[in-house]
Amino acid sequence: xxxxxxxxxxxxxxxxxxxxxxxxxxxxxxxxxxxxxxxxxxxxxxxxxxxxxxxxxxxxxxxxxxxxxxxxxxxxxxxxxxxxxxxxxxxxxxxxxxxxxxxxxxxxxxxxxxxxxxxxxxxxxxxxxxxxxxxxxxxxxxxxxxxxxxxxxxxxxxxxxxxxxxxxxxxxxxxxxxxxxxxxxxxxxxxxxxxxxxxxxxxxxxxxxxxxxxxxxxxxxxxxxxxxxxxxxxxxxxxxxxxxxxxxxxxxxxxxxxxxxxxxxxxxxxxxxxxxxxxxxxxxxxxxxxxxxxxxxxxxxxxxxxxxxxxxx
Amino acid sequence: xxxxxxxxxxxxxxxxxxxxxxxxxxxxxxxxxxxxxxxxxxxxxxxxxxxxxxxxxxxxxxxxxxxxxxxxxxxxxxxxxxxxxxxxxxxxxxxxxxxxxxxxxxxxxxxxxxxxxxxxxxxxxxxxxxxxxxxxxxxxxxxxxxxxxxxxxxxxxxxxxxxxxxxxxxxxxxxxxxxxxxxxxxxxxxxxxxxxxxxxxxxxxxxxxxxxxxxxxxxxxxxxxxxxxxxxxxxxxxxxxxxxxx
Numbered sequence: 001x002x003x004x005x006x007x008x009x010x011x012x013x014x015x016x017x018x019x020x021x022x023x024x025x026x027x028x029x030x031x032x033x034x035x036x037x038x039x040x041x042x043x044x045x046x047x048x049x050x051x052x053x054x055x056x057x058x059x060x061x062x063x064x065x066x067x068x069x070x071x072x073x074x075x076x077x078x079x080x081x082x083x084x085x086x087x088x089x090x091x092x093x094x095x096x097x098x099x100x101x102x103x104x105x106x107x108x109x110x111x112x113x114x115x116x117x118x119x120x121x122x123x124x125x126x127x128x129x130x131x132x133x134x135x136x137x138x139x140x141x142x143x144x145x146x147x148x149x150x151x152x153x154x155x156x157x158x159x160x161x162x163x164x165x166x167x168x169x170x171x172x173x174x175x176x177x178x179x180x181x182x183x184x185x186x187x188x189x190x191x192x193x194x195x196x197x198x199x200x201x202x203x204x205x206x207x208x209x210x211x212x213x214x215x216x217x218x219x220x221x222x223x224x225x226x227x228x229x230x231x232x233x234x235x236x237x238x239x240x241x242x243x244x245x246x247x248x249x250x251x252x253x254x255x256x257x258x259x260x261x262x263x264x265x266x267x268x269x270x271x272x273x274x275x276x277x278x279x280x281x282x283x284x285x286x287x288x289x290x291x292x293x294x295x296x297x298x299x300x301x302x303x304x305x306x307x308x309x310x311x312x313x
Numbered sequence: 314x315x316x317x318x319x320x321x322x323x324x325x326x327x328x329x330x331x332x333x334x335x336x337x338x339x340x341x342x343x344x345x346x347x348x349x350x351x352x353x354x355x356x357x358x359x360x361x362x363x364x365x366x367x368x369x370x371x372x373x374x375x376x377x378x379x380x381x382x383x384x385x386x387x388x389x390x391x392x393x394x395x396x397x398x399x400x401x402x403x404x405x406x407x408x409x410x411x412x413x414x415x416x417x418x419x420x421x422x423x424x425x426x427x428x429x430x431x432x433x434x435x436x437x438x439x440x441x442x443x444x445x446x447x448x449x450x451x452x453x454x455x456x457x458x459x460x461x462x463x464x465x466x467x468x469x470x471x472x473x474x475x476x477x478x479x480x481x482x483x484x485x486x487x488x489x490x491x492x493x494x495x496x497x498x499x500x501x502x503x504x505x506x507x508x509x510x511x512x513x514x515x516x517x518x519x520x521x522x523x524x525x526x527x528x529x530x531x532x533x534x535x536x537x538x539x540x541x542x543x544x545x546x547x548x549x550x551x552x553x554x555x556x557x558x559x
Contacts, residue, residue, distance in 0.1 A: 063478065065441060065451050090471060094453040097441030100407060106522030107406070109436035120526045126433055129330045133526045172450035173480050176466075180474030188472065192559065216559065234456070234491060235474060240326065240432065241350070241490045249558040260326060263432075266531075270556040272548070273537075283537050288551060292542030304545035308553065 002027040003081035004051070005072050007062050007091045008043065009036035014189050015087040015145075017049050017152035022145050023085050024050025024155060025114050033075045033164075035060035035068070040161045047159025049152055054161045057168060064171040065094035073102045074167040081140070088144035089188060096144045106136035112149040112246075112267075127240055127263035146267075147188050148246045187236065190219035193247045195238060195265075197223035199254015199275065199294055203231035208298045209253060215305040221245070223255045239264035253294050257282025274298065314369035314460055314482075316360045317422040318393065319413055319439065322377060322384050323349040323432045332528045339433070339528070348384045351428025353391070354495040355488035359458055360426055361392045362493060367460060369423075370394050374416060376409045376516070378402050389506035390498035396509065401516035404524060406434070410442030411519040418447060423482040424465070429454050429489040437487070444485035452480055456491030 002023040006016035023030040032046050032054045043054045055075060060067055072095065076084055084099060086092030088110045100107040112131070113122040120133035121143060187193065194213040200206065206220075213220045220236060227237035238245055240260040246267030253274045255261060262285055265271070273286040274297050283289045290297055324330075325345040333340040348357075360371045373388045374397045375381055385396045399412045417425060425447070427440040437453070444451035456475065457468035463482045468475050470489060498506075540548045552559045 063476075065453065066444070066449075069445060090454060093437040094441055094451060097406070097410075097438040098445035098451065100438070100522070101410065101442045101445035104522070107436075107438060108523065109406075109438050118526070124435065125525075125528065126324075126330045127326075127435060128531075130332070130528055130530050132434075132528045135524050135526045136522065137520070137524065138522045172484075173452065173478050175476055175478050177477040178471070178474065179476070180471065186473040235470065237490075244435075249552065249556070263326075270552070270558045272552070285534060286537045287534065287556065288548060289537045289539045290542050290545075290548065291539065297542050297545065300543070301545040301548065304549045305559075307546065308549045308559070 001079055001081050002030045002083045002085060003072070003076050003079060004030060004032045004085045005068070005091075005095065006032060006034045006087070007036060008034045008038035009062055011038055012042055012045065014152065015089055015147040018147065018150055019085050019087050019145050020046050020049040020051050021152045022114065022143075022150055026083060031055065031075070031079045031081070033057075033072055035062045035071070043161045044158040047156050048154045050155055051159050053159055055164045056161060057164050059165050060168045061171065061175075062091065063175050064173040065091075065098055067168045067171050068095045069098035069102055071168040072099055075164070076103060083140070084142045086142070086144040088146045092144040096142050100142050103140055103142070104138060105140035105142050106138045107142045107144070108134045108136060109144050110146045111143050112146050114150070124267065128244070128266040129263070146246065148191065148248070185219040187219050187221055187238070187243055188245055190245070191247050192216050192218035192249045193221050193245060194218045194251045194253070195221035195223070195255060196226070196253040196294075197255035198225050205295070206232070208295070208302065212251070212298055212302045212305065215302050215309065218249070218251075223261055252282055253298060255282060256280045257285060314363055314367055314423045315421060316363065316369060316371045316424045316426060317417055317420070318352065318357045318360050318371060318373045319425065319427045319443070320352040320357065320373050320375045320384065320388055321349045321428075321431050322346040322375070322381050326432065330530075336527050336529060337525065346384060348388055349428050349431045351430060351432070351488060353388065355490065355492035356426040356428050357388055357391060357393065358493035358496050359488060360424070361496070363458070363460055372397060374399065374413055376401055376403045376412045382511070385511060386506045387498065389509045389511075390502040391496050392502060394509065396511045398511065398513050399516050400513050404521045406436050406438035407442060407522045408519050410439045410446060412516050413439070414443045414446035415517055416514065417443070425449070425483070425485045427485070427487045429487045440485055440487035447485070450480045450484045451487075452478060452484065453487045454489045455486050456489050458486060458488075458492060
């Protein structure tokens with residue numbers, strides 16, 4: 001029996017669908033536990049991705065990992081789960097370690113594939129410069145799945161949704177304010193990302209990056225120096241000290257490709273590098289390279305994308 | 314405020330990554346170890362800033378062998394008051410968290426701080442595990458931290474933004490970029506670090522819940538395909554037909 005925790009406070013994210021799909025690949029019997037305000041109709045859709053049943057506690061806001069650990073542990077006990085699955089996002093990173101101690105279950109943090117034949121699970125180590133295979137020694141195990149490692153798959157039909165309450169206890173964390181720009185695609189979940197660095201010369205030049213991102217339906221990101229000097233917000237900074245992402249497509253514009261930046265993006269499936277400098281180290285990590293002036297290349301690329309999109313409808 | 318900062322050793326970011334013993338162990342040969350940057354730049358430096366403004370004591374703790382004393386002295390040189398080394402060669406995050414929480418339980422720390430993850434195993438596990446073992450609240454990925462009496466006000470990263478939260482001490486906090494700026498130890502700090510107390514305590518018996526069966530290097534990228542900057546339609550066609558990402 002597999003238990004999957006998802007956060008559904010802002011609806012069903014792609015990461016949530018991935019974790020349910022992952023659970024289905026491990027077991028024919030998948031229970032989902034969630035908190036938050038998604039409607040029963042929305043939650044029932046998780047059945048299409050492999051859930052047999054969804055339990056929801058609408059009294060829990062999901063902001064306190066201690067509360068969530070109590071909730072998930074209690075449900076794991078109720079349904080006799082041998083495996084608990086999280087997304088390796090901000091919730092999984094906070095709750096899964098707590099649950100590991102609470103259930104005395106080994107944690108595989110940041111899985112990038114379904115378990116191997118010997119039961120070991122592949123994870124990135126050394127900031128993506130190598131991979132390791134983690135073996136769990138305990139009878140129960142917890143796996144947190146790195147977003148974008150597998151694709152959601154529809155295999156079934158809508159399932160039942162039941163309300164639960166009284167298992168989580170009180171929250172120790174009070175939220176004073178949430179600052180979240182509306183309408184943007186969250187970077188860790190984005191399949192396509194357009195990123196730019198110091199080569200853009202100033203924050204006023206980001207318009208063309210945003211236009212390219214809009215044409216593609218991509219999220220925007222940036223390199224560390226650009227976030228440090230305040231050209232772009234910190235939550236866009238990808239790299240070793242910022243966010244690590246693994247989109248299907250990463251387009252890097254005017255970023256030289258320092259080792260610390262690569263550590264945050266080397267899980268990307270396809271990398272396109274646009275740089276004036278033929279010697280930029282990023283070209284060594286790229287699948288496609290364009291040597292040229294971003295101020296000419298990017299508007300041209302945006303037009304090409306628009307032409308392509310027009311042929312797709 | 315009585316603060317415990319958990320530090321881990323990590324290979325310098327420019328280290329060559331290789332494995333030995335039939336790909337079951339990280340090859341430490343020729344590797345320079347540093348204090349894990351998240352532990353040092355963010356957790357330790359913010360702890361010192363809090364001590365400087367409101368008073369208190371900063372203790373660092375690491376689970377490691379005698380060879381880790383160089384990174385402990387570095388952390389003391391930056392300004393920690395004292396250090397504890399729990400004597401073991403750690404095998405997994407659970408082992409480390411059990412050792413630290415067992416040491417910290419009886420010591421009455423107001424605040425336990427960790428980096429958001431180590432740069433070698435990237436698991437983000439130890440902070441949350443310590444919090445659960447000590448039955449304390451946990452705020453992860455904090456980018457700001459202020460203390461007022463027993464009340465902590467923090468900013469933390471959330472998907473696509475930030476959130477301001479409040480929690481009562483004692484608590485466990487994992488620290489991300491934004492918390493503080495790196496401090497370079499000065500000569501006086503380095504001299505003083507030599508005589509600061511470093512206590513070595515034995516590890517407790519804890520079973521390992523996980524282990525690395527084997528490691529491997531990711532497949533090397535095939536060489537880059539260069540596209541004519543005047544022909545972006547070709548790039549779009551390749552991304553669609555060949556790479557199949559759009």
